[in-house]
Amino acid sequence: MEPLVQYTERFSELLAVSCGTLVSTWDAATVRRALQWARYLFHVYRRFASRGRVREALERRLHVRRGPLGLRSFAALESGDVRLALRLLRNRALAPAAARALPGLLFPGPAADNVDDVPQSRLVLLARRGSALHLLFRLGGDAPKGALLRTHAELLYARLQELGGADSTAARKLLDTLWEHGPREHVLSVMAEALLREADPEPAQAADSAGADETQKLLHWLLESTEVLAAFCRHLPAKRLASVAGCHHALSRAYLDLLTAWATRLHYDLQKGAWVPTQLEDMPWEELCLRLQSLCQAQPFLQEEVLVTLRSCKALDGDFEVPGMSIWTDLLLALPGGA
Amino acid sequence: MAQEPADLASDYQFWLQKLSAWEQASSKETQRDTCLHLSRFQEFLRQMYELLKEMDSDAILERFPSIGQLLAKTCWNPLILAYDESQKIVIWCLCCLMNKAPRTSAESGRNSWIQGLLSHVLSAFRFDMKEVCLFTKSLGYESIDYYPSLLKNMVLSLVSELRGSHLNGLNTQSRMAPERMMSLSQVCVPLVTLPDIEPLVEALLTYHGHEPQEVLSAEFFEAVTEAFLSEKVVLPTSSVVSLWFRHLPSLEKATLHLFEKLFSSKRNCLRRMECCIKESLLPQAACQPAIFRIVDEMFRFVLLETDGAPAVLAALQIFTSCLVEALRKENKQLKFALKTYFPYSAPCLTAALSQQPEAIPQGHRLQPLLHISQLLREAVEDCTDGSHRNPFESWFLFVHFGGWVDLAVEELLLREEAEPPAGLLWLLVFYYSPQDRSQQREQSMVELKVLVNRLLKLLRSGPLSAMDLLEAAESPREDPRPVCGQLVRRLLLSLLFWTPEGHAIVWEAVTHMAHTDAVTHEIVGFLDQTLYRSHHLCVEASRKLARELLKDLQAQV
Numbered sequence: 001m002e003p004l005v006q007y008t009e010r011f012s013e014l015l016a017v018s019c020g021t022l023v024s025t026w027d028a029a030t031v032r033r034a035l036q037w038a039r040y041l042f043h044v045y046r047r048f049a050s051r052g053r054v055r056e057a058l059e060r061r062l063h064v065r066r067g068p069l070g071l072r073s074f075a076a077l078e079s080g081d082v083r084l085a086l087r088l089l090r091n092r093a094l095a096p097a098a099a100r101a102l103p104g105l106l107f108p109g110p111a112a113d114n115v116d117d118v119p120q121s122r123l124v125l126l127a128r129r130g131s132a133l134h135l136l137f138r139l140g141g142d143a144p145k146g147a148l149l150r151t152h153a154e155l156l157y158a159r160l161q162e163l164g165g166a167d168s169t170a171a172r173k174l175l176d177t178l179w180e181h182g183p184r185e186h187v188l189s190v191m192a193e194a195l196l197r198e199a200d201p202e203p204a205q206a207a208d209s210a211g212a213d214e215t216q217k218l219l220h221w222l223l224e225s226t227e228v229l230a231a232f233c234r235h236l237p238a239k240r241l242a243s244v245a246g247c248h249h250a251l252s253r254a255y256l257d258l259l260t261a262w263a264t265r266l267h268y269d270l271q272k273g274a275w276v277p278t279q280l281e282d283m284p285w286e287e288l289c290l291r292l293q294s295l296c297q298a299q300p301f302l303q304e305e306v307l308v309t310l311r312s313c314k315a316l317d318g319d320f321e322v323p324g325m326s327i328w329t330d331l332l333l334a335l336p337g338g339a
Numbered sequence: 340m341a342q343e344p345a346d347l348a349s350d351y352q353f354w355l356q357k358l359s360a361w362e363q364a365s366s367k368e369t370q371r372d373t374c375l376h377l378s379r380f381q382e383f384l385r386q387m388y389e390l391l392k393e394m395d396s397d398a399i400l401e402r403f404p405s406i407g408q409l410l411a412k413t414c415w416n417p418l419i420l421a422y423d424e425s426q427k428i429v430i431w432c433l434c435c436l437m438n439k440a441p442r443t444s445a446e447s448g449r450n451s452w453i454q455g456l457l458s459h460v461l462s463a464f465r466f467d468m469k470e471v472c473l474f475t476k477s478l479g480y481e482s483i484d485y486y487p488s489l490l491k492n493m494v495l496s497l498v499s500e501l502r503g504s505h506l507n508g509l510n511t512q513s514r515m516a517p518e519r520m521m522s523l524s525q526v527c528v529p530l531v532t533l534p535d536i537e538p539l540v541e542a543l544l545t546y547h548g549h550e551p552q553e554v555l556s557a558e559f560f561e562a563v564t565e566a567f568l569s570e571k572v573v574l575p576t577s578s579v580v581s582l583w584f585r586h587l588p589s590l591e592k593a594t595l596h597l598f599e600k601l602f603s604s605k606r607n608c609l610r611r612m613e614c615c616i617k618e619s620l621l622p623q624a625a626c627q628p629a630i631f632r633i634v635d636e637m638f639r640f641v642l643l644e645t646d647g648a649p650a651v652l653a654a655l656q657i658f659t660s661c662l663v664e665a666l667r668k669e670n671k672q673l674k675f676a677l678k679t680y681f682p683y684s685a686p687c688l689t690a691a692l693s694q695q696p697e698a699i700p701q702g703h704r705l706q707p708l709l710h711i712s713q714l715l716r717e718a719v720e721d722c723t724d725g726s727h728r729n730p731f732e733s734w735f736l737f738v739h740f741g742g743w744v745d746l747a748v749e750e751l752l753l754r755e756e757a758e759p760p761a762g763l764l765w766l767l768v769f770y771y772s773p774q775d776r777s778q779q780r781e782q783s784m785v786e787l788k789v790l791v792n793r794l795l796k797l798l799r800s801g802p803l804s805a806m807d808l809l810e811a812a813e814s815p816r817e818d819p820r821p822v823c824g825q826l827v828r829r830l831l832l833s834l835l836f837w838t839p840e841g842h843a844i845v846w847e848a849v850t851h852m853a854h855t856d857a858v859t860h861e862i863v864g865f866l867d868q869t870l871y872r873s874h875h876l877c878v879e880a881s882r883k884l885a886r887e888l889l890k891d892l893q894a895q896v
């Protein structure tokens with residue numbers, strides 16, 4: 001076991017430096033040896049993928065010593081050679097002798113076509129998939145955006161799942177990093193997609209309790225940060241927010257609180273006969289109505305929650321029935337079932 | 340070998356010009372032209388690789404000064420990179436071009452350039468969307484991690500869009516525009532052999548829009564057909580049937596492909612034929628009368644062209660039995676009348692023939708045979724208006740259901756009565772000589788009766804010798820119309836294999852009979868059919884004997 005762990009750690013270190021400048025001292029023998037290591041780990045993966053104890057042990061060690069550029073999970077053992085190949089091909093610092101030898105080592109030719117422990121077939125498949133993506137994305141339409149969100153949500157869940165065994169602080173750090181690097185609107189969309197995806201799991205994941213943990217991490221992070229939560233509730237489309245709120249009660253509660261807080265920032269303009277924002281960045285009346293309407297249409301219990309909340313606010317305002325006196329009265333008039 | 344350099348050189352120039360015209364493949368016409376040439380270009384690349392791999396980089400550049408340009412243009416064309424094995428072969432070509440021992444800065448520069456091209460090919464998806472790079476990078480993922488799931492999700496998104504379009508029907512909301520469907524099908528042309536794309540291919544094939552014209556490109560149907568026939572994709576039957584309905588040339592190609600498989604093999608084996616026919620999905624598709632009519636018409640042409648070659652008849656009979664089996668499985672609720680499949684014949688005749696001969700218990704087989712014979716005779720020889728006069732159509736229908744001929748021979752040889760029934764004689768003469776007129780047929784029936792009686796008399800009169808049997812089978816010189824040779828041989832072989840007396844002399848008799856390749860092939864066909872159908876007397880002994888003899892004869896041809 002220990003030699004295996006050491007092998008894995010050494011390869012992980014080697015992988016980490018493969019996109020840096022240290023490769024300027026590599027020769028063909030070094031590249032060949034690195035690929036042999038990758039091949040060995042490929043077989044380790046194939047052999048132990050379904051054996052829980054060995055896998056868990058390796059996973060633990062990888063997490064403890066994890067660097068940003070090394071192997072990140074047990075599953076990565078399967079594609080260590082492809083990862084190494086891509087980095088070396090892209091790395092202009094690679095020594096000339098090693099660079100000359102690299103293509104021949106990666107692509108021996110037809111003889112390696114059906115050999116699955118060398119990277120040729122998997123690299124070629126990667127090339128073909130890349131071209132396929134290029135062609136399909138070029139078609140335009142809504143499909144690329146949807147596919148991208150879905151994929152990023154899956155990747156996010158996979159990463160959170162890997163961190164699950166370590167500590168919850170790491171998850172928060174990761175999410176903070178994503179938020180910081182942005183683009184923020186995209187990060188928010190991915191969050192929403194991830195929260196929706198968990199609510200509608202595929203059969204294989206239905207029994208998986210790990211999914212619930214990732215969801216909780218995501219929700220906690222979202223709800224703990226007023227900045228992120230406000231951005232989430234402000235910038236995502238109303239229908240999408242209603243869907244997410246319908247799946248996670250804590251979020252629907254927080255969303256409704258924000259909407260009511262934003263509602264209090266509107267005042268009635270007698271001349272225009274409309275509720276108007278106090279400041280430029282405040283949410284306008286139309287947007288507010290749309291969001292509340294979407295909540296009412298999403299789920300019966302959400303509608304009930306909205307109506308109860310607005311009615312209690314209306315009562316506190318003096319229970320006026322005429323428009324222009326209380327924003328709660330006017331919102332209720334605008335909502336289905338509100339009158 | 341002398342021709343090769345010149346041909347390849349002109350091909351090279353042709354493709355270099357094409358690649359220049361296709362730069363980046365952005366316009367519709369350019370994409371279409373590229374798709375039309377993908378297969379041939381891949382073959383060219385393969386030839387180039389076979390040549391380059393034997394040369395060093397200096398020799399390559401001396402002979403093909405613009406090879407770099409050609410390979411670079413190929414690498415920047417996503418349609419080519421996405422097609423089948425083209426990306427693999429172009430990678431191999433680039434590796435051949437790598438200079439193992441560069442001496443000048445130009446040579447080193449070229450190596451760097453090759454490395455850059457390889458890197459580009461392996462990272463072919465580089466879209467403008469900033470979100471892709473930043474998000475995945477923050478998470479620590481590389482293309483190897485997200486290409487598969489992104490492609491899967493992209494396919495799912497497009498399939499959902501198609502399904503929405505399909506279910507919306509004539510509603511105005513969110514229909515996929517015909518132009519978009521055309522573009523989507525065009526883009527799928529190089530991708531049909533990529534397993535990730537299969538759900539999208541299936542969704543396109545089974546999409547039933549409401550436009551009067553076809554909205555998918557012909558190149559798409561041809562690409563799917565080619566991939567399916569070469570077994571590079573596995574598609575469900577419903578998708579294949581939909582393909583054939585929407586693009587008739589693909590149905591014709593599938594049928595021709597099956598014929599080629601069936602008839603090009605030197606060792607025809609009915610069991611193998613059956614496998615080929617079932618794997619082709621044509622019997623299942625032919626449950627749709629429109630498809631059956633086309634496949635059947637193609638069988639008709641082949642029969643006419645080959646003058647009723649035994650292999651073609653055998654294939655038609657197996658196809659028909661597979662079809663009947665598929666119909667029985669499928670048609671529990673909805674059933675097309677047999678007239679829809681066989682419109683040129685009387686429905687009662689078709690109904691009689693479509694019964695399974697094997698299902699009729701022994702001792703009760705004569706009556707159905709005589710009934711079929713009577714119906715056929717009425718159809719062929721009566722000239723009333725309600726009938727179908729063309730003898731060929733009746734014969735063509737009859738040969739679809741070959742089990743009846745086996746039964747007729749069996750009943751003729753194994754009967755106890757003194758005289759062979761006229762109906763059986765007629766049936767066999769018609770099967771082997773459908774073009775005869777009534778008078779000729781009557782004469783043939785007389786001769787056949789005499790022959791059968793002679794053979795049976797010989798069989799029942801003590802020890803049987805091969806030479807006696809063969810002599811008895813030869814027509815006396817004074818007979819004006821000898822019985823058809825094929826029919827005579829079939830009767831002889833049936834006697835030899837189905838009777839204990841025949842088993843003793845079968846080797847000697849067959850050795851004498853097999854004096855030409857054609858007759859040997861015929862005997863091989865008979866033996867194969869004997870093994871294929873296993874409802875004869877002395878079943879096990881006959882099968883063993885047939886198997887041994889078949890092996891021996893196959894070694895001769």
